[in-house]
Amino acid sequence: MLQKFYEDTRNRLSLNKFMKSYHSYFFLYSFVVLLILGFHLNLFSYNKEKAKKLFIEHCSKCHRKDGRGIKGVYPPLKNSDYVQKGDKIELLRGMLFGRSGRIVVNGEVYYGVMTTEIDSTLNNEDISMILEFVYRELNSMDVQVSSDDVIKARKLGKLQPHK
Numbered sequence: 001m002l003q004k005f006y007e008d009t010r011n012r013l014s015l016n017k018f019m020k021s022y023h024s025y026f027f028l029y030s031f032v033v034l035l036i037l038g039f040h041l042n043l044f045s046y047n048k049e050k051a052k053k054l055f056i057e058h059c060s061k062c063h064r065k066d067g068r069g070i071k072g073v074y075p076p077l078k079n080s081d082y083v084q085k086g087d088k089i090e091l092l093r094g095m096l097f098g099r100s101g102r103i104v105v106n107g108e109v110y111y112g113v114m115t116t117e118i119d120s121t122l123n124n125e126d127i128s129m130i131l132e133f134v135y136r137e138l139n140s141m142d143v144q145v146s147s148d149d150v151i152k153a154r155k156l157g158k159l160q161p162h163k
């Protein structure tokens with residue numbers, strides 16, 4: 001009787017132990033998988049302060065620090081319908097290689113030339129962060145941009161001038 005009770009308890013304890021270690025392995029494993037996935041999708045690389053600094057250095061000369069641009073000369077990036085309805089790869093191609101021709105932003109027509117020097121000075125992650133800043137901070141959109149997107153944009157090359 002006592003012997004049986006003793007054995008039962010021992011079995012239960014070791015089963016408990018097994019379940020516990022099984023659980024902790026499961027959590028550890030899931031955590032590692034999520035971490036790797038997160039890094040792959042650039043979930044942790046976005047850094048608002050750094051992104052803002054890059055934006056000011058590379059874009060604010062024309063689009064202004066607040067992203068509102070100059071009406072008729074430099075189109076706005078803040079609350080821009082072009083950004084909001086646009087395609088991120090197309091926007092990246094413009095950032096990488098410049099863009100020109102007729103473009104309508106928030107109902108205003110622009111015939112400008114955007115030159116940029118970001119291609120030779122910034123890495124893919126920095127470039128993706130600038131566009132993510134434009135989406136998140138200037139357009140309140142939750143869009144993630146990754147280094148892979150920048151690689152895709154580089155492969156497609158310069159945009160045709162808008163007609």
Ligand code: HEC
Binds near residue numbers: 091100118
């Ligand atoms: C030398 C001035 C200049 C710089 C620097 C510049 N842009 Fe532009 N940008 C322009 C002009 C001019 C246009 C309009 C081009 C046209 O008329 O086709 C434009 C258009 C755009 C557009 C599409 C229209 C809109 O307003 O939504 C985006 C997006 C954009 N720029 C993002 C950027 C980002 C991001 C940077 C910084 C990496 C940058 N630009 C740097 C001048 C500039």
